[in-house]
Amino acid sequence: MKIGVYICECGINIASMVDVEKVMEFAKELPNVVVSRWYKFMCSDPGQDLIRQDIDELGLDRVIVAACSPRMHEPTFRELVEKCGVNPYCFEMVNIREQNSWVHTDKVQATKKAMTLIAGSVSRAALLEPLVRSRVGVTHEAMVIGGGVAGIQAALDIANNGYKVYLVEKSPTIGGRMAQLDKTFPTLDCSACILTPKMSNVGRNPNIELLTNTEVVKVDGYVGNFKITIRKNATCVIPDKCNACGDCADICPVIVPNEFDVGLSPRKAIYIAFPQAVPNKYLIDQNACIKCGLCVKSCEAEAIDLNLETVEETLEVGTIVMASGYDVFQAEIIEPYGFGKYDNVINGLQMERLFSSFGPTLGKVVKISNPHEAPEKVAFIHCVGSRNLQEGAKEYCSRVCCMYLIKQALLYKEKHPEAEVYLFYMDIRAFGKGFEEFYNRVQLHSGVTFVRGRVAEIYEKEDKTLTIRAEDTFLRRPVELDFDMVVLGVGLVAKEDLTELARLFNLSRSPDGFLLEAHPKLRPNDTFTDGVFLAGCVQGPKDIPDTVAQASGSAAKACEILSKDELLIEPITSIVNEDKCRGCGMCVEVCPYTAIELKVVNKFGHLVTVASVNEALCKGCGSCNAACLSGAIEQRHFKDNQILAIIETFTKGVVK
Numbered sequence: 001m002k003i004g005v006y007i008c009e010c011g012i013n014i015a016s017m018v019d020v021e022k023v024m025e026f027a028k029e030l031p032n033v034v035v036s037r038w039y040k041f042m043c044s045d046p047g048q049d050l051i052r053q054d055i056d057e058l059g060l061d062r063v064i065v066a067a068c069s070p071r072m073h074e075p076t077f078r079e080l081v082e083k084c085g086v087n088p089y090c091f092e093m094v095n096i097r098e099q100n101s102w103v104h105t106d107k108v109q110a111t112k113k114a115m116t117l118i119a120g121s122v123s124r125a126a127l128l129e130p131l132v133r134s135r136v137g138v139t140h141e142a143m144v145i146g147g148g149v150a151g152i153q154a155a156l157d158i159a160n161n162g163y164k165v166y167l168v169e170k171s172p173t174i175g176g177r178m179a180q181l182d183k184t185f186p187t188l189d190c191s192a193c194i195l196t197p198k199m200s201n202v203g204r205n206p207n208i209e210l211l212t213n214t215e216v217v218k219v220d221g222y223v224g225n226f227k228i229t230i231r232k233n234a235t236c237v238i239p240d241k242c243n244a245c246g247d248c249a250d251i252c253p254v255i256v257p258n259e260f261d262v263g264l265s266p267r268k269a270i271y272i273a274f275p276q277a278v279p280n281k282y283l284i285d286q287n288a289c290i291k292c293g294l295c296v297k298s299c300e301a302e303a304i305d306l307n308l309e310t311v312e313e314t315l316e317v318g319t320i321v322m323a324s325g326y327d328v329f330q331a332e333i334i335e336p337y338g339f340g341k342y343d344n345v346i347n348g349l350q351m352e353r354l355f356s357s358f359g360p361t362l363g364k365v366v367k368i369s370n371p372h373e374a375p376e377k378v379a380f381i382h383c384v385g386s387r388n389l390q391e392g393a394k395e396y397c398s399r400v401c402c403m404y405l406i407k408q409a410l411l412y413k414e415k416h417p418e419a420e421v422y423l424f425y426m427d428i429r430a431f432g433k434g435f436e437e438f439y440n441r442v443q444l445h446s447g448v449t450f451v452r453g454r455v456a457e458i459y460e461k462e463d464k465t466l467t468i469r470a471e472d473t474f475l476r477r478p479v480e481l482d483f484d485m486v487v488l489g490v491g492l493v494a495k496e497d498l499t500e501l502a503r504l505f506n507l508s509r510s511p512d513g514f515l516l517e518a519h520p521k522l523r524p525n526d527t528f529t530d531g532v533f534l535a536g537c538v539q540g541p542k543d544i545p546d547t548v549a550q551a552s553g554s555a556a557k558a559c560e561i562l563s564k565d566e567l568l569i570e571p572i573t574s575i576v577n578e579d580k581c582r583g584c585g586m587c588v589e590v591c592p593y594t595a596i597e598l599k600v601v602n603k604f605g606h607l608v609t610v611a612s613v614n615e616a617l618c619k620g621c622g623s624c625n626a627a628c629l630s631g632a633i634e635q636r637h638f639k640d641n642q643i644l645a646i647i648e649t650f651t652k653g654v655v656k
């Protein structure tokens with residue numbers, strides 16, 4: 001056994017708190033260690049050259065690097081030693097930065113701790129076993145879940161790379177929230193004009209199979225080989241026959257609120273979500289339909305069949321992009337603002353629909369209480385539900401509300417120069433490209449009045465005038481002003497059904513409720529489930545440019561998988577000793593990756609139940625290992641003897 005120990009200074013990150021030379025001298029004396037060195041940046045090319053040279057010249061078969069967290073550079077060093085002929089699982093990384101130099105203030109003690117940690121790893125390194133990665137084939141098709149701008153972009157990118165994509169959209173059309181917007185900040189280009197060409201491209205792309213009114217109900221398999229069961233909800237309209245003439249909707253007697261217009265207009269039980277919907281086919285809202293059959297009689301194309309049923313189907317794909325977007329904050333929760341109680345208190349999304357030329361008022365912003373009158377005084381309130389520690393509200397900043405409210409205030413002022421337009425804000429967050437310039441333009445040149453202060457309360461007078469009580473924190477005095485309409489800058493929140501989607505795909509969520517990325521800086525598109533990537537607001541609030549950028553990034557990651565014929569599977573998985581296993585199933589219950597199942601085997605002439613690990617699904621988390629009462633499950637690379645060797649070294653007190 002020949003072990004090499006390498007200690008990194010990490011600039012001053014480690015060297016300022018750990019005496020690396022002393023640690024190096026200490027390591028030289030440890031059992032089986034034939035070389036020990038320190039260097040400024042072990043991960044740099046010259047640092048890696050030191051290791052390469054020693055493997056060649058001294059024939060090292062175990063390598064230990066004491067540096068940063070393994071999350072940072074373990075893959076770098078594993079790749080290095082593998083290229084030099086050492087099994088990558090005979091490499092050990094000791095974290096003396098995050099778990100030592102960054103968290104201690106006493107250099108002597110931190111140096112001793114670094115020595116102890118290295119001594120523990122040297123004892124473990126001697127017991128490490130070479131492991132071999134297994135190979136699995138890849139299904140060269142992808143699935144994108146959610147057909148907002150994120151899902152559209154990801155699907156188009158993957159399809160344009162030559163791979164088949166299933167684009168699964170829960171609602172009747174793709175487009176998502178962006179389809180509901182009028183103009184987009186900061187450039188004020190028309191949302192529909194830039195989105196609809198992309199939507200039609202999806203409809204026309206031969207590599208994209210668009211599955212609207214469809215949900216994922218079951219997920220099996222693993223990276224490269226997912227088996228996804230989808231449920232296609234019955235629309236009772238045969239898409240190939242429907243020519244979107246609209247006769248059915250004209251005759252339909254059922255009227256319900258139109259969700260696309262956020263309740264500001266009615267629609268029929270048989271409907272098309274909006275004029276540019278893709279696919280442009282009618283469908284029946286099963287919850288609203290009274291099955292009177294009038295639509296069936298009116299349809300000359302014979303496209304309506306009320307007996308069509310929901311069907312389930314299982315699709316095989318190699319990789320998945322999650323792009324199921326966001327909801328807007330339920331403003332009713334902030335009771336003093338009177339949303340849902342006062343007609344003329346609306347939210348930002350409703351204002352977008354009022355501005356829209358194909359919205360409920362064909363682009364005229366009118367009072368909800370009186371559709372014949374345009375409001376003369378309009379207030380926009382920032383941070384409704386965001387940056388608020390109140391119960392039910394969200395602590396995080398929703399990132400788009402400052403800009404969309406400034407945009408809406410400007411658009412209203414441009415349409416109605418005589419109107420008085422006020423913005424109530426805490427501070428303006430204009431972090432994106434062109435945002436600060438846009439904000440300055442509106443603040444200095446548009447005639448919109450900016451009041452810095454949080455609104456305490458809104459109340460309605462008898463004539464429907466809305467009075468806002470706030471504090472002007474610049475003038476340090478309370479203000480009370482009357483308005484005809486108040487627009488609430490509601491934040492972005494995780495969708496309610498994300499809980500179920502996260503459960504199906506074994507995805508973690510961050511405290512804000514959105515899906516959690518594998519690393520906030522270095523792996524913002526990845527999840528902890530291999531082969532599943534994130535795009536757009538499903539990961540957290542984002543504007544359109546950031547959404548599109550992340551979607552293209554995730555599409556590229558998906559294509560990386562699709563372009564391979566085989567994938568290597570991590571060998572650090574659990575293994576079951578069938579002789580010891582009692583088949584109690586405890587491991588099956590605790591496994592967060594559904595990687596373990598019980599199977600029947602013939603043991604000494606008897607049929608018995610034992611646990612069996614699917615190595616492609618197992619992430620080596622160790623939960624089963626800890627739960628197993630009979631000690632039948634061990635984890636490769638973290639076997640009991642390997643862990644106990646470290647503990648024994650620590651308890652011996654090797655450092656004087």
Ligand SMILES: Cc1cc2nc3c(=O)[nH]c(=O)nc-3n(C[C@H](O)[C@H](O)[C@H](O)COP(=O)(O)OP(=O)(O)OC[C@H]3O[C@@H](n4cnc5c(N)ncnc54)[C@H](O)[C@@H]3O)c2cc1C
Pocket residue numbers: 145146147148149150151168169170171173174175176177178181183184185186214215216323324325326327328348349352400404407495497501535536537538542543544545547
């Ligand atoms: C009022 C308002 C104004 C805005 N104005 C601007 C602006 O001017 N400029 C700008 O850059 N940004 C703006 N934004 C932000 C913009 O809306 C988002 O950046 C963008 O819509 C994010 O797209 P997405 O695809 O991630 O999510 P979404 O648009 O939410 O799309 C998600 C899609 O997934 C579908 N879906 C959900 N769950 C499932 C499921 N379980 N299975 C299948 N499909 C599912 C949904 O039906 C939807 O079609 C604004 C936001 C708001 C609220």
